[in-house]
Amino acid sequence: MAASAASAATLATASAVGAGIEANTGQVVHTVYFWLKNPDSVADRDALIAGLKTLKQVPEVKSLHVGVPANTEKRDVVDNSFSVFELMFFDDLAGQSTYQQHPIHLAFVENCSHLWDKVVVHDSLTV
Amino acid sequence: MAASAASAATLATASAVGAGIEANTGQVVHTVYFWLKNPDSVADRDALIAGLKTLKQVPEVKSLHVGVPANTEKRDVVDNSFSVFELMFFDDLAGQSTYQQHPIHLAFVENCSHLWDKVVVHDSLTV
Numbered sequence: 084m085a086a087s088a089a090s091a092a093t094l095a096t097a098s099a100v101g102a103g104i105e106a107n108t109g110q111v112v113h114t115v116y117f118w119l120k121n122p123d124s125v126a127d128r129d130a131l132i133a134g135l136k137t138l139k140q141v142p143e144v145k146s147l148h149v150g151v152p153a154n155t156e157k158r159d160v161v162d163n164s165f166s167v168f169e170l171m172f173f174d175d176l177a178g179q180s181t182y183q184q185h186p187i188h189l190a191f192v193e194n195c196s197h198l199w200d201k202v203v204v205h206d207s208l209t210v
Numbered sequence: 211m212a213a214s215a216a217s218a219a220t221l222a223t224a225s226a227v228g229a230g231i232e233a234n235t236g237q238v239v240h241t242v243y244f245w246l247k248n249p250d251s252v253a254d255r256d257a258l259i260a261g262l263k264t265l266k267q268v269p270e271v272k273s274l275h276v277g278v279p280a281n282t283e284k285r286d287v288v289d290n291s292f293s294v295f296e297l298m299f300f301d302d303l304a305g306q307s308t309y310q311q312h313p314i315h316l317a318f319v320e321n322c323s324h325l326w327d328k329v330v331v332h333d334s335l336t337v
Contacts, residue, residue: 107280107281109277109280110275111280111282112275112277112280112295112297113282114241114297116332132337148237148239148334148336149336149337150236150239150334150335150336150337151334151335151337152332152333152334152335153234153236153238153239153303153306153333153334153335154234154303155238155240155303155306155307155333156307156310158331160329160330160331161331161332161333162330162331162332163332163333165332168239168332168334170239170241170297170334176280176281176282179280179282180282180283183283202287203287203289204285204287204288204289205243205279205288205289205290205292205295206279206280206282206288206290207275207277207278207279207280207295207297208277208278208279208280209275209276209277210259210276210277210278
């Protein structure tokens with residue numbers, strides 16, 4: 084029964100989403116990977132970590148995790164070359180959009196963007 | 211005071227980790243991005259989603275989120291080209307390692323790996 088319910092939910096999502104089309108409803112999982120300009124600088128890394136932790140003050144950010152690469156198994160599929168990781172949850176797409184323009188987020192970008200060389204963002208909707 | 215405590219915690223982590231070295235302690239955040247061989251196939255996508263949802267039966271998996279790309283703002287830094295996203299939390303590195311060898315995880319790989327063309331994994335430790 085549980086499997087049927089899960090299948091029905093998945094099908095409903097698929098129907099709403101359509102093949103190859105991004106989703107529009109659900110909880111947003113926002114992940115960001117940062118590569119520092121100075122990857123060996125603990126000071127720069129900690130400044131970025133401190134800056135990221137200010138973002139939990141944004142009301143739309145429901146949960147914030149800030150991390151550094153884990154020393155897991157070296158496998159071809161694992162890319163732990165990044166310096167700092169940020170994970171946020173939003174209730175919906177509107178929350179993520181509001182966050183992007185929030186003064187605390189804009190201040191973070193203003194204060195910390197000189198620290199990174201590259202940033203990659205992925206946004207997902209939970210199904 | 212809160213800022214001082216956070217700073218001290220960050221410094222402790224930095225000390226334990228060292229410059230440019232991966233961390234060894236903390237909660238593991240395991241993210242996986244899948245690119246399907248047939249990215250326009252809803253059936254393949256849903257088969258992968260269903261397979262991923264079996265992984266929450268692994269005791270070491272403390273939380274599981276499965277998602278599809280969100281229709282967020284198109285920005286240069288956003289890569290929503292993946293098909294399916296998986297997010298897991300583990301209590302520690304040992305939990306992640308046990309999960310890799312768990313029969314339910316191995317069965318998932320056996321049953322679903324034909325569906326994807328590319329997979330990228332990132333492992334972080336919360337600081």
